Amino acid sequence: MKRTIALDCRMIGRSGVGRYVESILDEITSQDIEDFQFLLVGPCERLSQYSNRKNIAGIESYEIEPLSLRDTLEGTRFFIRLSKKVDLIHFTHFNLPLFAPRNSVVTIHDLTPLILKELFPVGKRFSLSLLLRLNKRRIRRFIAVSQSTKNDLAQLLGIPSEKVEVIYERVSSRLVHCDRILPEELRGREYFLYVGNKKRHQNLDTAIRAFDVFFDDHPDWKFVIAGKKDKQRDYVDETLENVRNRSCFIEYDGPSDETLAGLYSNTRGVVLLSLYEGFGLPVIEGFAFGKPAIVSNRSSLLEIVGEAGIVVNADSVEELSLFASRVAKDNVLYGNLCVEAGNRFSFFDTYCELEKLKALYHDAIGHSRFA
Incomplete structure (x- = not known):
């Protein structure tokens, strides 16, 4: 039986993270996947085009503005409930709930506000640091988009190397x-x-x-x-x-x-x-x-x-x-x-982003020793 991955698509259509989401969606809907199906979480209007495509189990509507206080607080209740219906949740950005479900993985694109502190308001730095520190033991695996980002996760947050997988991004085929x-x-x-x-x-x-x-x-x-x-x-x-x-x-x-x-x-x-x-x-x-x-x-x-x-x-x-x-x-x-x-x-x-993601999903579902 296929395992169900809830894919966080809240940031679709928004700058670089939106591109990342689109790239994953293009990958998972363009080929046969034997072991996983995906429940898409995010704005229905943006995601409706994917509803009848390969490997999509459905769409879970989420219309709250990303990165807002309401997103953080109400998202906690939403994703805890959702976690009981799926095998794993893949958060595609650091806009985590206050307490992320324990069956979660998260992609970290950068830690800019924690490194260039003088360029960001105190509130943004505090919220990012708080969310990551509250959840670093709850999250089963971290995905870093470069070795540089993986190093930052270790140095700034003390996240063990074995808990972080480097998976490079790919260019969206729709742009090319x-x-x-x-x-x-x-x-x-x-x-x-x-x-x-x-x-x-x-x-x-x-x-x-x-x-x-x-x-x-x-x-x-x-x-x-x-x-x-x-x-x-x-x-x-x-x-x-x-x-x-x-x-x-x-x-x-x-x-x-x-x-x-x-x-x-x-x-x-x-x-x-x-x-x-x-x-x-x-x-x-x-x-x-x-x-x-x-x-x-x-x-x-x-x-x-x-x-x-x-x-x-x-x-x-x-x-x-x-x-x-x-x-x-x-x-x-x-x-x-x-x-x-x-x-x-x-x-x-030719980088096998989807294959690496699938391997990470299998590992995160099968092993919770870091949770």
Whole structure:
């Protein structure tokens, strides 16, 4: 008889975690699975498209706003009740109930608020720390999306290595295979691309200042920022008000998959100068389109980029500007990086994420010695 996994889909449609959920859903509904079926937990409107697909046992409606106080408190009662109907619950983000069921696993994407404390409000840091500390003995297994994140779980929370499995993320197939729409203003233009939210730890102000220097010698190029704003007026707006080459910066707020695919397809390279990343999905998405990356020398990015990118000091305007110029001018270097990007994507594309998840599910259901 198939075991039932309750898959937490509360964050579907929301930034990087939403992509992660979509990727898992694409995987579990595209092939035959003998040993598991999945009960999807989350907003019915978003999940209804999966209701009649392979390996889906049903949808458990959950309409409470994720990451809210109500989510934490009412979610405790909801998931405790749910845990009695399923073999295992897979929480796909750290927005855990106050007391998670003991038959649970959780994916940790990053611990940014606990590492870059000065960039996050006290309340967010406290709630994350509290939820993880209350539940670290209750949760049967932790999934870390990189070795870097696994190390952080051990160092910051004292979670035993044997309780944490590294399972890399994969690029959503719907992004790779959808239509590609390049905005009219970028057609025939050369540009570098940033994809992601605009939170402080993404270090976009340093990247913007670096490209402002780059544009002094490359006035026909663009730097494209694609992602949702953190708030109506943020530090990105403030930084852009003080650049010399304002017309060289283009922003797209919450672009569609089709627009993202077009942007990835035509960029010279993806830029991620983050101060901390648990994984760095935009880098791998760029690799899916054969595009190299310029990344900071922080956290997981060294692990993820391999030979398919250039690593620079996260604090150095000069380094980013210099290496962007090299990638722009040196076609031999660029060609080699593109080849490596394709190779690196092949590694992640053939990575058996679902097989590793299934093995972890079996282990978590069969062994509760850490609970």
